[in-house]
Amino acid sequence: QPTKLCSQLASCQSRLAVSLLRQSFSLSAPMAEYHLSAQLHGHEDDVRGICICGDVGVATSSRDKTVRFWTQHPEKKREYVLSKTLVGHSSFVGPMVWAPPSDRFPEGAIVSGGMDTLVLLWNLHTGEVVGTMKGHTSQVTGLAIDDNGDIISSSMDCTLRRWRDGNAVEVWEAHKVAVQTVLKLPSGELFTGSSDSTIKLWKGRTCLHTFSGHADTVRCLAQMPGMGILSASHDGTIKLWALTGQPLLEMIGHTSLVYSVDAHSSGLIASGSEDRSVKIWKDGICVQSIEHPGCIWDAKFLDNGDVVTACSDGVVRIWTTDNNRFCSDEELATYTDIISQYTLTRKTVGGLKLMDLPGVEALQVQGNNDGQTLIVREGDNGVAYSWNSKELKWDKIGEVVDGPGDAAQGQVYDGAHYDFGKLISL
Template sequence: AVLDSWALGAEIAAHEGAARCVCSFVDEANDFADFYIATGGNDCAARLFLVAKGDESSAEITPVQLCESFDHQGPVLAVAPAPKAAFPDVPLGFLSASQDGVIRLLDGGGQTLRMLIGHDKGVVSLTWTEEPTPRLVSGARDGTAKVWQVSDGSVVQTLEGFQNGVSVLALPNGALATAAAGAKGQPMAVPPYVGCVVRVWTPDGTGKFTPSQEIFEHSGPVRGLCLAPQQLGFASCANDSTVVTRTFDGHPLATVRHPLSAEGFESYVLSCTSAGEHLLSGDEAGNLLVWAEENLGGAADPVQAIPHPGSIWKLAATPRGDVVSAANDGKVRVFTRRANAAMPQEAQQAFYAAAESRAKAQADAIRNAAMPNAGQIANYPKWETRAPPRGSEQTKIFNKDGRLIAASWDQISGTWVEQGEVTGISDGGVVNGVTYSHVYPIEVDGEGGVVHKLQIGYNDGENPWVAAQRFVDAHMLPQYHLNQIAEYIIQRSGSMPNMLGDPSMAPQTGAAPPGAAGGGVGHPAP
């Protein structure tokens, strides 16, 4: 039986820290089509799970971990199958790519069999082309996509002209789609948003590609690509709240929008995928939205919303028509419409309860973020000890019975007059759906004089470099900003926001690349 809506089929505690990527594939050498899920996370691990075994009548989804690898020197940001046509000597394997810029071929035991080295920065996307022979295409934060001949590890072609992370997708007609967070040397915050371009590349018959279409439909960094429902085209998702479907030659078909974040900003739609007649998209606030093919476009509402307890970094379809999500809470979840594959009702309720609890905590944090705490109140002079002002001081804040009040000095009566209770003392708050002890303003200096005003969240006791890396990842900034942002967090003491892109603020561990200062980084301020 087929369910009308998607239900939780399995929940895998896959990673310590965020689960950043996921893919699913079958074992081509097994007639019974074993069903696998490969994952990667911020814990620098790549893992492989056997999810089901047997023929199509086997419905139970029971993940079993087969292997793990810690060979990468940074978070694992992309995984992909290792097809037999490309690796005939590998019985079972998959590819993993990391912030370290290396792509690894891992076998079913987690051992590295081969490495593809060529990117200068983290690899964020992988896809396979089929003509004339299977070739791997990778997209990275160095602003390039590379076409690989995996048999000897050589780079057949480097596609350039991008800025920051590049997403790649092989299309069924033999073409290649790419999307980027920015375009090299181009401003991003003014029409036609040339920094947020989707390109279609046509194969030239030799395994290389030539550009054929440039599409300017997004106003924020493009974060992901997928095939549209029924493979009638492809879709892209971006930091501007939208998912756009189009034909294979780039003609737009429909646009759907995620709701604004809890703070009223544009949603970062981080990933999309399709399964049957449904298009699914996930955002940084933890919303997994399901869109029906027949009502895409306009003001259409999603047919289902599946809230997650953390940001959804990646979505992928499985060979059996299920959908897998990789989330910020480290869990990988399988959603199914097969009635006999859904988890018991108690597990379904626990999942939704966790998401509801997170949403409530965020709402409370937004409401209470500005309220001063007891320690802050105690630092202010007590009302009963008030004295005439010094110099030109005409307004002052006092601690009155455990509340902060604002008072103004009345020259005629010679007394302080209460003006009302004070809020807004705390610097804690919520950024993109996540609660932090502190929220600091930070600005990204873009090209053409454009300044992107953003916020960075930081928790007491947290490693500043961890918080800085999270900010770099979320806004797809060049990695050379990392030290600068971490130092800003350490030094933050109520001063004016730091201006990223200022050449005088170059990081201490290596200079910025030529032309980086003042580059178009970030996106129109959400």
């Protein structure tokens, strides 16, 4: 049975690659940590997507309906400047793909897809739309360019479309529910990820194989050089698959939906999540978690190993391990303060918003009855006190923390529910 034998051989080769990867990591020096390098301000709403345009620049898409193209500062190499703002979509823009320079596009081109159901082709030299592809009936979710220049798009309308010279030359239902992403490998394989929690491998309009293993929507796919493909899922995990469909590694660490995943030639993996973090993975282990003031819609590696992140606060950030490209101490202090303030506004203790709690000055007011409980904000924590009517003072009970389960099942304090059982003993 040649087919079965080939499949087994491919599986063995993929597992050998994983083994070699592990050995290379174990022999390598400890990985340097990523630090903030630059912040790109310009978008007016969530940054939804990132497209690395070779060594030409970086394109970003946003809920503000624009695509923005950034190039390196001519003198300050760690900084980027806004080169062009591409205006043409009527709703928020998501996926993008870059077409390298050609006779038609000496500076390259960008293809973008939006919630407006359109696929637009942009001339980077002029910043103008030179192609509008209409046909999808719902949001465009993924884009790829084939070797012959065809554009392939995926959509929430469950279809894949192949565009040639602006016309749809192929349309087919790829999944029974929304297609969330499409990936074309240099070796020719075409993959789709869907809200049905599966990944499909295609040859033309024929599905060759269905990868099953995720428990929720497959949101993003990326190539893992020399090994297979990566998938990011709403189930909170990232998986590495052999091209034959065998799951090779599972990366667990995010605490919410994972929206993006990307890999670098060094073997490092970056993932972005609703949990406001970008995680850096090495050999399937999270080696660093980078906190942001908002959810991470996308994260991509530059060739030099730097990581670009797209955040819901409207800012594009670049992170590096090269101390020659670290941002200034002042910029880092400002960013650290933003993270601290954002965390405070979002933090809950025992089901209560930390910022809604009274300060320690509330302890200066006497209680109404013995055993009355009062929760106050002390720094970044919520602390519970009990009124001692005999000694006329508030006795500290302990710090209130969130825990598993529904906080609404706890008791009520000032109209809100909290759980007395989640106290840290003093």
